[in-house]
Amino acid sequence: MAASSALSTIKVVMLDIEGTVCPISFVKDVLFPYALDALPGTLESKWDSPEFAPYRDAFPAEYASSPSAFADHVRDLASRDVKVAYLKSLQGYLWETGYRNGEIKAPLFPDVAPQLASWAAAGIPVMIYSSGSVPAQKLLFAHTDGRPADLTPLITDYFDTVNAGPKTQAASYAAIAARYPAHPREGGWLFLSDNVAEVEAAARAGMQSFVVQRPGNAPLPEGVEARHTVTMSSASFDRSTTGTEVARVFKDHIKGKRVLITGASPNSLGEATALAIARSQPALLILASRTRSKLDAVASRLVADGLLPSASVRTVELDLCSQASVRAAAAAVAGLTPRLDVLINNAGINTQHRRLSPEGVEATFATNHVGPFLLTTLLLPLLRAAAADAAAVAPGETRIVNVSSDGHRLVPMRFSDYNLEGKAALPDELPRSKALPDWFTKGGKGYSGVLAYNMSKTAAVLLTVGLKQRLRAQGIQSFAANPGTIRTPLMRDIQPELRDSIETLHAGEWKSPDQGCAPFLVAAFDPSLSGSDEVYVQQDCQLRRPSAHAADVDKAERLWVLSEALTGAGQGASRL
Ligand SMILES: CSCCC(=O)C(=O)COP(=O)(O)O
Ligand SMILES: [Mg+2]
Secondary structure, eight states: OOOOTTGGGOOEEEEOOBTTTBOHHIIIIIIHHHHHHHHHHHHHHHTTSTTTHHHHHTSOTTTTTOHHHHHHHHHHHHHTTOOOHHHHHHHHHHHHHHHHTTSOOBOOOTTHHHHHHHHHHTTOOEEEEOSSOHHHHHHHHHSBSSSSSOOGGGOOEEEOTTTTOOTTOHHHHHHHHHTOTTSOHHHHEEEEESOHHHHHHHHHTTOEEEEEOOTTSOOOOTTHHHHSOEESSOTTOOTTOOHHHHHHHTHHHHTTOEEEEESOOTTSHHHHHHHHHHTTOOSEEEEEESOHHHHHHHHHHHHHTTSSOGGGEEEEEOOTTOHHHHHHHHHHHHHHOSOOSEEEEOOOOOOSSOOBOTTSOBHHHIIIIIHHHHHHHHHHHHHHHHHHHHTTTOTTOEEEEEEOOGGGGTOOOOGGGTTOOSOOOOGGGSOSOTTOOHHHHTOBTTBOHHHHHHHHHHHHHHHHHHHHHHHGGGTEEEEEEOOOOBOOGGGGGSOHHHHHHHHHHTTTOOBOHHHHTHHHHHHHHOGGGTTOOOOEEOTTSSBOOOOHHHHOHHHHHHHHHHHHHHHSOOHHHHTO
16 A cells, blocks of 8 residues: 555544446446345245345335235335445345346456455455445445455455445444554544445544545535545545556556656656556557657666666657647658557656747747647557557547646646736636736746746646547547656756745655656546546546536537647547
8 A cells, every 4th residue: 555644543444335336337237226126036935935024124114014015015115225224235135146146247447456465465444335225236346347356355344334334424434443542533534435424424533534535426515625635536646656556456458558757857757658558568668858868768678677678769869849849740650550449648847937839839838738749640540550459348448648736726727828928817817816927927028937837837737628529439538647747857947936835835845756646647647537537636646627617518629729839730620
């Protein structure tokens, strides 16, 4: 398990089932119908049997009086998803045959089995607390679609509403914890659930508790993100998790893939990303960067460290500030591989000096947005080829990752002055905080490098929104990812005031490059994100909403049109 300041105190993990470890659709579309189908035959053959009597007699008397009243009541409760104990107990009984004869297998989210194993290996007991009955819980974990299928050896204890009480009451969590006095409740227990009321009850009982937002779950109520960490990726990932750890968890989803990483120079996030991925046997790692000698240094390190055979590492010179260079690099990539599974748009600049690209675009916007836009659209045929190959087995595992920053929250896209020539910005394009100093909002000589940088990081999120809109239905997923604060060569030319501010505001928050690239690896390889509507992976490897100005579909469209106009590329993609 990844250690972190908060989660490193965890001594016990407790998990909900439906919407947390397996899709809600498995319960609603497989388990419930199975029980309803099995019910008439069971009532006919077992109504008066001693085996069935406890299930029958647990129902209120008016429904236990006849098989037809009983069946009507079961159907009504199931249709309303009423989580009453006597129904849950009956369902567990009816599912047993299906599990035992192989008709039912529980489809766990792909991170669940590796995570259970890693908690077990770390000596952390894992317990289950579900509205489903304890026998039903045991059946589910004994018959999963994983290998091994039986995960019950990894689970220490099971709780339901009968042996622990209602899941929305704090007293139930206190009662569970009281059974394990060796593990203090305050901070020592972690409870994960898709249900906000359950999470709040566990938190009231002193547990650390988070909402898990999985594909297929209902949208969370407004404001939930502010109150809880919302997670869709592996719950144990946090801001201290390294890319190497993420790659280990998702190694089966890296193996055999063809990956392009831009900005792969020594000591950079691009290099850290390449090192993390290389250990999991990608079929091809293409490194792109401005400087030949730096590219060669990273490529040699991958081979010399024995991480990859030289045939699996290729390099391409790429200066994202120059559209001619981007076009040449895209052609070179197409010459290396007919398909690309993952594109990581990592390269970027952060400079205090205003200059223009060869095409006359402000260099930070050109390098951090226009170049990646052009590269991505030129590589779409390769990405589409990969998605077509993966369509049947792994839709959504073809990925585009755009590196962003939480700085995007401060600066909307300035369409009225994207070249940052000092024109008056429209009111909704002004920086989002009134407390920002002049060096941030105006900069020296009318140009603020930090404003330019953060605006380009808003553009990275808007580009992600535009790509997702166009490509998701084709099996290509797009995410923006925020690495956090890392000392890399990116910082060498930043405004001095920004340097001082980062040193003060982020003291103690520095991540290593390996930690910084962890969100990129989640965005690129976490299979549980394949169907996700979300666009932003936060520095703690979990999904969060980006700022409204960066998630706005109309603004994403406007940026797409502007980017097409600046490059002459991408028109085809908007119709696909
Ligand atoms: C124990 S498997 C069946 C799941 C079920 O019936 C159910 O109600 C699950 O609710 P949860 O508390 O796990 O969300
Ligand atoms: Mg649930």
